[in-house]
Amino acid sequence: MLSFILRRLGTMALTMLCLTLIVFFLINLGPNLKKLAISQTEMHTSAEQLESWLVNHGYRQNFFVRYGQWLGILPKQPITDPATGKPAQRFSFCNDPVVPTFSGVLQGDFGCSTKFKTTVGAKLFPALGATGLLMFWVLAVMVPISLLIGILAGMREGSRTDRTLSVASIASTATPEYVSGVIFTVIFASWLGWLNGSAASASQGLTFYNFTLPVITLAIYGIGYIARMTRASMVEVMTQQYIRTARLKGLSFGSVVVKHALRNALIAPFTVIMLQFPWLLTGVVIVEVMFRYQGFGYTLVEAAGNNDIDLLLGCSLVSVFIVLITQLISDVGYAFLNPRIRVQ
Amino acid sequence: MQTEYINAFDIVVGVLWRFWPVWIALILVMGVSFAYKKRLGLYGQLFDSGVGIAGVFICLFWLFTAIFASTISPFDPLAQVSIMKDALPGAVEPGSKLIYYFGGDKLARDVFSRMVYGSQIVLIIAPAATGFALMVGITLGLPAGYYGGRIDTLLSFLANLVLAFPVILLFYLLVTPGIMDTPIPYAMAGLFFLFPIIFFSVLFWTRFKNRPDRLYILLGITLVLGGWIYVGLVFDRDPLHIVHIDPNQLNIFVAVVFASSPGVFRIVRGLTMDIKTRDYVAAAQTRGESPWYIMLWEILPNARGPLIVDACLRIGYTTILLGTLGYFGLGLAPESPDWGTAIKDASRLLRSFIHPALPPTIALMSFVLGLNLLADSLREQSMKD
DSSP, X not given: OHXXXXXXXXXXXXXXXXXXXHHHHHHTSHHHHHHHHHHHSOSSOOHHXXXXXXXXXXXXXXXXXXXXXXXXXXXXOOEEOTXXXXXXXXXXXXXXXXXXXXXXXXXXXXXXXXXXXXXXHHHHHHHXXXXXXXXXXXXXHHHHHHHHHXXXXXXXXXXXXXXXXXXXXXXXXXXXXXXXXXXXXXIIIIISOOSOSOOGGGGTOOOHHHHHHXXXXXXXXXXXXXXXXXXXXXXXHHTSHHHHHXXXXXXXXXXXXXXXXXXXXXXXXXXXXXXXXXXXXXXHHHHHHHTTOOSHHHHHHHHHHTTOHHHHHHHHHHHHHXXXXXXXHHHHHHHHHOTTOOOO | OOOOBOOHHHHHHHHHHHTHHHHHHHHHHXXXXXXXXXXXXXXXXXXXXXXXXXXXXHHHHHHHHXXXXXXXXXXXXXXXXXXXXXXXXXXXXTTTOOEETTOBOTTSOBHHHHHHHHHHHHHHHHHHHHHHHHHHHHHHHHHHHHHOXXXXXXXXXXXXXHHTSOHHHHHHHHSOGGGGGSSHHHHHHHHHTHHHHHHHHHHHHHHHTTOHHHHHHHHHHHHHHXXXXXXXXXXXXXXTSOOOOOHHHHHHHHHHXXXXXXXXXXXXXXXXXXXXXXXXXXXXXXXXXXXXXIIIIIXXXXXXXXXXXXXXXXXXXXXXXXXXXXXXXXXXXXXXXOHHHHHHXXXXXXXXXXTTTHHHHHHHHHHHHHHHHHHHHHHHHHHHO
């Protein structure tokens, strides 16, 4: 088991290395750098000045050297101040070093956000905290509801409850966040006036009034999928021999479901819930933009829209890490939950 | 000047009336399919359940809407009639006396016509991108599952690499205006669009290599037709000027294929690993058939059930992806009538007007719902066999 986890962690590190290299390459394409230089210098700068800004701020160094600096295996060089000829800080708002130092992701320095004029860490981690809060409430709503729907539907396959709930779950998987968000806002904010259509005030304090719409919008898309997986797993368990044995020895239907079926039927949904995280990430971006909630998704969109290289790299690193770690947890957890599975 | 309005009942009747070519086509197709459902195989079996009928109905409805879009919509989707800015549903346009059934948006365009034309964009890109993703996934998934070993390790690692990207980040990196100045989208298009040609060539070669008369005709058709479309799509140099795609649509197309082919790859690989242990594969191996013959003519036909179901779901998912792209204003032109862009424009103004937001949201939702119902029904029918 331990060697399995270690091997998986090794693959994970390799994957992250490859992915960050790809992201680094795509962000540093010529047109993107030009866009960054334009946004960082004053209006109407000539092409030569843009180029000299890029050279000056170290963006024209060798690609792999810069990747190594970002990673922290090569020392970050200070820039030369064109006026005095002395070494100076690259970006003064980030306390960049004036002497060559190893300061990259491996040392815990995620770089410098050109859009927000602060370090990436100072911007990214509060945003992650805000999104973590959102995620917590989404999971707290989504998991119990979807498991309940799935179990109720799969308990008696083909019954009227099953058909109704199945169609309802299909409908919920057909409703992406930007659709349900608009519909919920129209109903609950514009029409009934019960809830707030914007979660911008949620960073000061969460209330039912400003936080319900983002949470249910995010939850509704996942509910259908998890419910369907739970239903399929429940249906399979209910046809097993040990369920028939339990019924034949005279146990009531309710007690068979709760004591015998449920425990075995919940193994598969665990994996599914874990693998929902990558989907939730996309949903988080949509919902945070739609409801103006200052979290991770909002930061990602701002970083991508303004070509904020280091911030976008930080965002990709975090999201890729989340995806890979949830995959690992789902595999390891599955092996723990299901004694029939043995990892070689 | 006071704008005239028609009442809600007239709006409903009017909208239903505008869809007349769709109703006629639907009645014809559904009627014929229902009459001959016994002879239509898997498609005919769909008409045995309510869910299946609903799925077929919704999908055909949007298909015919896309085909007859110019007849159905009263206005040009980009035309602006300034007096109709933010008009409420049912407003009568004073010039032509035609009606803005679902009102006007903030740029005074007819919401109804835009919804109808939006279906065209979705119904062209989503199935086509899914088709290409299937080709790529099948061509790579079959050898990975069949041979296993090093080729499987390498391809699976690459697939997992793409799958580990959050979709939204992938699109922010791949579908930006800046990337159009680099050769990356064209290189990717050149790579992906090669797969259908390879697929069909190998398909015909393995089957007919001992029958040159059939082989040369089929290979010739594949290469000429495939090459023609390839040149038109990738290099935009079609000698006959028929095949043409906008650079930004090509970019979206490539990004969507790139994002969804690893999913197909994983499914095909899993199915292949399962099916290759069957007796008929062993029989073919004993006969001395070549590996690619076994993959394409023994394994693939037997994997078609799950693949068809997956294709249905995947078209729906691609529709959602296209909507996401539109919602973030990536790729598609800002005035494009597709549903995602329309939802983005309308959702910014929900506080003042809600009517431009509802038609595109309901359209997108119903189309994806139709595809999901279809997939569910197909899955149930194929499980019965």
